[in-house]
Amino acid sequence: MSTPEASAAAVHDGLPGGIGVSRLRVYDWPSADGLRGGTPHVHLTCSEGYAVTGGRGAVQTLTASGFEQTPLTPGALVWFTPGVIHRLVNDGDLTITVLMQNCGLPEAGxxxxxxxxxxxADTATYRAAVALPEGGSEEELERAARHRRDLALEGFAVLREAVEAGDxxxxxxxxxxxxALVRPFVGAWRERWRTGAAAAANATGAxxxxxxxxxxxxxxxxRIRAERPSARGRFGMCGRLDVYETG
Structure with missing residues (x-):
């Protein structure tokens, strides 16, 4: 049986399942290891999917089970659960439609x-290291995005080496x-989840x-909704993003 909340939510007009969607043109910036691409990172509560629409490349992933590299070519569909550290590698004009579980949570941290x-070590130090300059020029934003990408690659290399060495x-x-870094924000995340993905599931139950x-x-x-990107070419973690407001 559905909850009273579900009974009140007969229609949910976000994207199916309360997901988020964006169009990603993966960075072609070179890095110290000779590859081009984005910033390795992990999601704590959101699964992520890639539908490759153009170009070619790969996604490097790291878990306690080891390091893997999955090729990405047009038509490929790849997804992974929270906890998978991932890095996009661009071998030529890699363009992806990104599907994110729990619309709004990735943007919330x-x-x-x-x-x-x-x-x-602490939230203030981390936030200062990953922040892009508010109101910065295109050149300033790119410089900051590249710097945080290179810092993340430095940490990623150490983690990969340790995993491959059995440590x-x-x-x-x-x-x-x-x-520890995200713990202060979990309460706000729960509310986003409740009114997003959870509401979508509850609507189906109703x-x-x-x-x-x-x-x-x-x-x-x-009812029907149609959206154009609310932002184009935003500097994201893995590339330039066209963002849709689907929640």
């Missing part, structure tokens, strides 16, 4: 970059630090309850 441990502690320490009773009245309240 769900992602943590793999910075060196000295920059993960689990650096990765475990990163997980602990990431959890519709099933009504159909089971022979009531199809919610169909008369159907």
């Amino acid at each position: 769900d992602a943590v970059l793999t910075l060196p441990p000295r920059l993960l 689990p502690e650096p990765l475990a320490a990163f997980h602990r630090a990431a959890g 519709q099933l309850d009504r159909l089971e009773r022979g009531d199809a009245g919610h169909l008369a309240r159907a």
Whole structure:
């Protein structure tokens, strides 16, 4: 049976399942290891999916089970759960439609970059290291985004080396630090989840309850939404983002 909250939510007009969507053109900035691409990071509560629409490249992933590299070419669909550290590599004009669980949570700080441990010690230090200059010029924003990308690659290399050497502690320490950094924001995240992804699931429960009773009245309240990007070319963690307001 659905909850009273679900019974009140017969229609949810966000994207299906309360997901978020954006169009990503992956950075082609070179890095110290000779590859081009984005900033390695992890999500603590959100699964993420890539639908590749152009170009070619790969996603490098790191978990306690090891390091992997998955090729990305047009038509590929790749997704992963919270806890998977991931880095996008651009081998030529890589363009992706990104699907994010729990619309609004990544923007609220769900992602943590793999910075060196000295920059993960407390929230203020971390935020200062990852922030982009508010109102900065294109050149200033790019310089800051590249700098934080390079810091995250520095930390990612250490974590990868430790995992491949069979030493689990650096990765475990990163997980602990990431959890501590986001803990102050979990209450606000819960409210975003409640009115987003949870509301979408509850709406389905309410519709099933009504159909089971022979009531199809919610169909008369159907509606459609169409959105253009609310921001184009925003500097993201992995590339330039066209962002849609779908919540």
